[in-house]
Amino acid sequence: QSALTQPASVSGSPGQSITISCTGTSSDIGAYNFVSWYQQYPGKAPKLIIYEVSNRPSGIPNRFSGSKSGNTASLTISGLQAEDDADYYCDSYARSTSYLFGTGTKVTVL
């Protein structure tokens, strides 16, 4: 597998909640709780926002939450804000390739 599968785009209005899925296999997401999520603005480096499925690094707002069920991980952004307009990527440890990124999701705040 070359990449985890994410929806190309997700949109929502300010204040709403959105969820981004990240689908893998029993050899990556399904096998390990080593899923992380990143936010990336155009022209900038990615930023870690969730690690180990559901943990937030210091300084990340609790509007961001992560979960996992089977071979699919999810990132939920609650109380959507204009500054959340960005690209989001998941990442997982994988038995065969060591690590895999997701295909990326463009979040648009309407």
Next chain:
Amino acid sequence: EVQLVQSGAEVKKPGESLKISCETFGYTFTNAWIGWVRQMPGKGLEWMGIIYGADSTTRYSPSFQGQVTLSIDKSITTAYLHWSSLTASDTATYYCARRLTFASGWDYWGRGTLITVSS
């Protein structure tokens, strides 16, 4: 403060070699892994490989195995990404990032190095 400082943008011709660097600060270099990530123009993130700061243990993505070489110099806490022969398809931004453990995620990133390969 943890920082990963990458070398500057490069413009190269097909067939040329190149080594870019990622100098690290603010943590114990030998306690962490450094990974490299490619982002082609307008595209997503691709994990290329990872190298351990203590002993140079290296893992490559199958997509990049044989195409690039990772190395480190512990004495100057710097990681390197090397190409022996560039092609136009290597045109991209390359990020280095730190990873402490399988679980920790890529917690610190460099700003990226833009490589342009054109005849």
